[in-house]
Amino acid sequence: MKDKKAYKPCDLVIFGALGDLSRRKLLISLYRLEKSSLLEPDTRIIGVDRHAETNPGFAQITHTSLQEFLNKEIDDSVWKRFSARLSYIKIDLTQPDQYEQLHKVIDQKSRVMVNYFAVSPVLFKSICQGLAKSGVLTEESRMVMEKPIGHDLASSKEINDEVARVFNEKQVYRIDHYLGKETVLNLLALRFANSIFTTNWNHTAIDHIQITVAEEIGIEGRWEYFDKTGQLRDMLQNHLLQILTFIAMEPPVNLEARSIHMEKIKVLEALRPITINNAHEKTVRGQYTAGYLKGKAVPGYLEEEGANKESSTESFVALRVDIDNWRWADVPFYLRTGKRMHNKRTEIVVYFKQLPHNIFKDSYRDLPPNRLIIHLQPNEGVEIEMLNKIPGIDEHLKIQKTKLDLSFSEAFKKNSIFGGYEKLILEALRGNPTLFLSREEVEQAWTWIDSIQAAWAHINEAPKPYAAGSWGPVASIALLARDGRTWEE
Numbered sequence: 001m002k003d004k005k006a007y008k009p010c011d012l013v014i015f016g017a018l019g020d021l022s023r024r025k026l027l028i029s030l031y032r033l034e035k036s037s038l039l040e041p042d043t044r045i046i047g048v049d050r051h052a053e054t055n056p057g058f059a060q061i062t063h064t065s066l067q068e069f070l071n072k073e074i075d076d077s078v079w080k081r082f083s084a085r086l087s088y089i090k091i092d093l094t095q096p097d098q099y100e101q102l103h104k105v106i107d108q109k110s111r112v113m114v115n116y117f118a119v120s121p122v123l124f125k126s127i128c129q130g131l132a133k134s135g136v137l138t139e140e141s142r143m144v145m146e147k148p149i150g151h152d153l154a155s156s157k158e159i160n161d162e163v164a165r166v167f168n169e170k171q172v173y174r175i176d177h178y179l180g181k182e183t184v185l186n187l188l189a190l191r192f193a194n195s196i197f198t199t200n201w202n203h204t205a206i207d208h209i210q211i212t213v214a215e216e217i218g219i220e221g222r223w224e225y226f227d228k229t230g231q232l233r234d235m236l237q238n239h240l241l242q243i244l245t246f247i248a249m250e251p252p253v254n255l256e257a258r259s260i261h262m263e264k265i266k267v268l269e270a271l272r273p274i275t276i277n278n279a280h281e282k283t284v285r286g287q288y289t290a291g292y293l294k295g296k297a298v299p300g301y302l303e304e305e306g307a308n309k310e311s312s313t314e315s316f317v318a319l320r321v322d323i324d325n326w327r328w329a330d331v332p333f334y335l336r337t338g339k340r341m342h343n344k345r346t347e348i349v350v351y352f353k354q355l356p357h358n359i360f361k362d363s364y365r366d367l368p369p370n371r372l373i374i375h376l377q378p379n380e381g382v383e384i385e386m387l388n389k390i391p392g393i394d395e396h397l398k399i400q401k402t403k404l405d406l407s408f409s410e411a412f413k414k415n416s417i418f419g420g421y422e423k424l425i426l427e428a429l430r431g432n433p434t435l436f437l438s439r440e441e442v443e444q445a446w447t448w449i450d451s452i453q454a455a456w457a458h459i460n461e462a463p464k465p466y467a468a469g470s471w472g473p474v475a476s477i478a479l480l481a482r483d484g485r486t487w488e489e
């Protein structure tokens, strides 16, 4: 990865600066970067939106957003530095003629323009046209875009084609905020810096792998977006498949973007298609009903504000995924993700194979397998479950399960753990594309997801109900039980 030296002063232009994504995530992350002195002194933040705000007005909205979403006191001296970077331009994003105004603030000669499209993809076309027409872009300019990049392969291609008319692939930074999470990045270190995980990271030693991304939250006022999207497209097409590629890929030649993208694409290409012929055994769709979370009653999906009572959109998905390559032959990956689940938990559990013969029958009739548990959030860390002799001289040799526990907050006390956005914004400002998605990756992921979506449309079954606060529908337990396995709870 490129280091800090490659940095050149940047103008970060946020299109949709007054919108939800900008207020909840981007401005908060930028403030946190400021607080940690990670923003270069000459970086400027230019908000663009259609409302008639002034520079002080935008600063005020930013301040209010921090009060609302930072979960910490605003530090006055940090705010003073941060607010000095902020400015605002009113542009109706649908009107290409209005982008001319960017010339008032953008200095093309000595600064790099980083355009963050924090808006719905329906506006991408007019933003691209406006930017092109205004002549404000240079070869060094970059554009950052967020998921959803389409809702299937065809629409994703349309968006990418539109963007490609103005930005070449090297200028495009496609964000999946999970790739900025400390623990997702740590998968590279865990796998490729530790010899104990190199020789046995394959079908000879591993029985199966589980990836869980459980959320406590429900729809949070996003019913309209979510109901058209569903958990498969909202979470699995991107975040879970990205985690899967990091776990399953071959060692990249180096940490450059191209090497990593190439290995990830190979994994996506090797995913065995889920079609109408096998969707019944390999997939579970669920939808939450009313229930309790941490003792508090919460409504079901169909009772959420603005809900269409007939909706059959899934808020939970579980899949058995097979990867058809040498390394992962006969090693299933079980993926599950859902809203309103028992608690927020993102983790990967690697189950190693059972040993062929048990000489410790006094302690265990069946020796439990070693497990590697990677906690991505919360309580970031890594645990290895091992069997150990119970100390004592008067006992026959007895063994017991124990854990080697590496908690990041304990081991790295001085280092703060940031969310994904801080890291990715920093990388985009530094011009390092390694942690962003290539067009090919996104399209390959859609190809695989489209087949599942088509199978579901064909089968046309209502999602299985699960009570809010549970671990998902019973069918999800059955998905593993069929293979003689159980979910990590």
Ligand code: BG6
Residues within 6 Å of the ligand: 177, 215, 217, 234, 235
């Ligand atoms: C977003 C999804 O990409 O990720 C949301 O659109 C989801 O529906 C969120 O809640 C989860 O992110 P995190 O970082 O809280 O796990």
